[in-house]
Structure formats: structure tokens, C-alpha cells
Amino acid sequence: MENTTPQVALETPFRRFVRNFFSSKIASAGFVLLVVIVFAALFAPWLSPQNPYDLSLLDVMDSRMAPGEQSFGGTMTFLLGTDEQGRDMLSAILYGIRISVAVAVTSTVIALMIGLTLGLLAGYLGGRIEAFIMRVADIQLSFPPILIALILLALTGPGVGKIIVALVAVQWAYYARTARSAALVERKKEYIEAATALGLSPTRIMLRHLLPNCLPPLIVISALQVASAISLEATLSFLGLGLPVTEPSLGLLIANGFQYLLSGKYWISFFPGIALLLTVVAINLVADQLRDVLNPRLQTQ
Template sequence: MKSVVRRYFANRATLGVAILLVCVGAAVFAPFLANQNPYDLAQLNIMDSGLPPGSEGWDGHYYWLGTDEQGRDLLSAILYGLRVSLFVALASTACALVVGVSVGLFAAYRGGAFDALLMRVVDLQLSFPSILIALILLAAFGPGLDKVVLAITASQWAYFARTIRSSAQAERSREYIQAAQVLRYSSLRIMIVHLLPNSVAELGVVVAVEMASAVALEATLSFLGIGLPITQPSLGLLIANGFSFMLVNKYWISVFPGLVLMAVLISFNMIGEHLRKINEPGYAA
């Protein structure tokens, strides 16, 4: 029974990695895979607006996923939108990881009043929903790619800080840390060279989950119209653009970007679930 469960989670992880690789590959090679640059007005034809999936346009191109009301090839728009969504997720999660790990590692190593103070800041951060923090920051700074990355970073760093602090605290009293202190290594060297590598086991799970959270949060903000501007479209903005046409049976404008968004989220969560299982005591591959 245990081997069946392990194979099940391993297969889910493989499927998640496969889906993610397809999405990343499609985003990276979007300029070569797309029929058009959907945000170059010179390449659009208003006569092709609102075409259903599988239609042929005036220029002879087939629009496999249809077009929107501006005549943009929806498949091309999804490929370009996927690039932006994945970039925002990668950039914001990387920034949150650096900030959170630095705070959590410092708190665990110093302990005492520093640890108590920093963890109260983390607790205060975690007491607010991520989307509320992002909404407040974007309302103050306005929309934009860099603003969205900053807002998501500010809403995520505390999760990394809490995770690394918990792991580092257990390692803080180990003999190798005490030996490094006896040898008068600098605190920075001890934290980076000795403490950090032995405290990152569970960070993989948080990274996968927060990547999915960043994609969903960016899509939500863009859907609400306060995330990315229309010149930097993402999957959330594509869904928002087609939402008003759902009632006139032009479902494809929102549904197909929504399916791609769901695939990205599922892939990250599959990978995160497998990483969580690997870190459980008694797990064997």
C-alpha cells in the first residue's frame, strides 16, 4: 500500500513538472510560436475580431483558439501573457525568498530580543491577507510591472522568514555551530556557510506554493484592473478582457486563458505536494 501511495505522488510530481515545463517553454519561445505579436497594432485586423476557435482570418491564418474583440489571436495573446505571469511569479518569489531568508536566519541566529522583535513583525505581516497588502501598496504606488513585483514580495516574505527561522532554530544549538563560534568565525560566515545550507530542507515546498500564490495573486490584481497595465498583459488581464463577453456566448476569450492559468497553478501545487511528502519522516523513494 505504501509503495502505491509513493508512486501516486511521484506520478503527480512528474505530471506537474511536465505541465510546468510546457508552460515555461511556451512562454520562453512565444515570439517564435505565436502567429503574431498580439500587442503590435500594425499586425491586427479589426475584421478578424470575435472569431470563434478554429476560424480562418482575412490573411489566411488559422486562429486555433479564436480571437478577441480587437482581432488579436488568442493563442498568441496567451503565450505572451504567460511570459508576463511567470516572470512576475519568479521575480516576486525570488525577492521574497531573499528577504524572508535573511530575516528568518538572522532572527534564529541572534535569538533573544532580536528574534522576538522580528518574529512579532512576521506575525503582524501574516495576520493580514496577502491580497489586502498588495491592494494597499498598489493603491499607493499605482499599477506597473515593478509595482506588482514589489507588492507581491511584500505580501510573501514573511512565509519564508517563518519557515527558515523554524529550521534554523533547531540547527542553532548543534555542535558544528558551536565549533564555528569557538574558532571565531564571523557571524555572517556562520549563518551563510554553516547554518543556511542545513536549514533549507523545507524551503522547496514554500517556494512551490508561493510561486502558485504569486501567479494567482497577480492574476487577481490584473483582473481587478489595478495590477499590470494593458501594455504588459498577463493571464489575469486576458481573463478580465473577455469577462464581459461571456454573456454574448464568446466564452473562449476568457475560458482559454483561465484554463492555462489553472494548469500553471495545478503544476506548482503538484510539485509542492510531492516536496512536502519527501520531507515527511519515514519517506523513502
């Protein structure tokens, strides 16, 4: 007798996530753009026409050359022009993206770990611990992020490690409040009550049960905060309080050409600004789609 039972194809959660994520053409375009940007950042030393921070390769005669012009010695063509020091702008942008992305991702990961830990403790333990952590978070969130970062960097000075600390100080409260809210919701559910009744330790309950259910919203916030950190770092570097000139990011590259805009040397600031814009837009597009996939209730009907 012929078997007419329909064959149901089982779809793994990962394949379902990938299918839902790439169902949006805009998100797919953002993801491809982000992959290209990250690839360029990771392999900047190999993709760049020159090392823009090797003084032995720079020639003052190549200063402020327009896009498409050849070097003074005729050895290379500057596709995006040069800055006031004779650095190839394409090479400087690739290195600048690398530094900006590295600083933003590092600060976001550290802030996520701190905020997630404090948020889980506040949401699960409650009491005075919750009150203390949330009051500190409320105080931090009551000030504009750029003001906190400016104060910290004005006291400590520019530097990669110092700006990472400043960005962590700005970001951790967002994760703490989100993790605490998610933990409060999960704490009232039956599986948490069952785990408590079985005598499991608070640490095991938080790590094995609360943490996996609190991660989805934090993943979305992390993606958005990477874009925010890149923008904030660029602003601080533009103001001269971010990264030092020996390790310039996109913000510092924009600042370097700002004084030449009125003289027609637009490319020194314009092309780093475009690179910064594309990076932030790509991250935001991916983050928006992550939000819709991880929380289908937020999807536009």
C-alpha cells in the same frame, strides 16, 4: 580464489533525488506539464502565430472570432479564436504566461532572499533583533495577502515593478518565519556549538552551516509561493490593479473577456483561465513532490 564480495553501487545524492522525485507518476506528469509551460513562456515570440501586441498586425474585422475561424483576409486560422481587439488568443495566452511566470518567479526570489536573511538573523542572534523581526512578520501575516497587495497597488498604481514589490511585501514573512524556526533548531546542535567555540564569525556560521540546513523547507515554500503569486497577480490584474494593458498577463486576459461571457463569446476568458489553472496545478504537483522528497517523514505511507 574467486571474489564473492558483493559490489555495492554508490548512488550520488542528485541521482537519489531524481529517482525519488520521479517515483510518483502524478508528479512526473506535473513536471512534464510545467516544462512545457515554461518552454512556451520562454519561446513565446517564436511559437506565437502573431505578435498580439503589435497594433499593425491587428484588424478590427477579426474581432471576437470563434475558435477555428479564419481571419477576415484569410491569411491565418485562429485556433483559439480572437478577443475584442482581434488578437489571436493562442498568441495572447503564450505571451500572458510569459509575463505571469516572470512576475511570480522574480517576486518569489526577491522575497526568499529578504525573508531568508531576516529569518537567519532572528534565529541565530535572538534577543531584540529576533523580537523586532518576528513582530513585524506577525503584523504582516495578520492581514490577508490580497488586502496588503490591494492597498499598495491602490497607492502606487499598476505596473510590472509595482506589482513585484507588492508580491514581495506579501511573501517575505513566510520565509522569515520558516528560516527562523529552522535556525532555532540548528542553533542548538553540536556542530554549531563547535563552530562557535572555534571562534568563527556569526556571518560565517550562518552562511556555511545554518543556511544549507535551512534551505530544504524554503525550497518547498518557494515552489508553492510561485503558484500563489501567479494566482494573486491574476486576481489583481482581473480587478484592474495589476499589470497595465500594454503588458497583459493571464488575469487581464480573463478580465478582457468577462463582459462577453453572457453573449456566448466564452473563449476570450475560458482559454486563458484554463492556461492559468494548468500552470498553477503543475507547480503545485511539483512542489508537493519536492516536499515529500526533501522531507521523507511527510511521505504518505
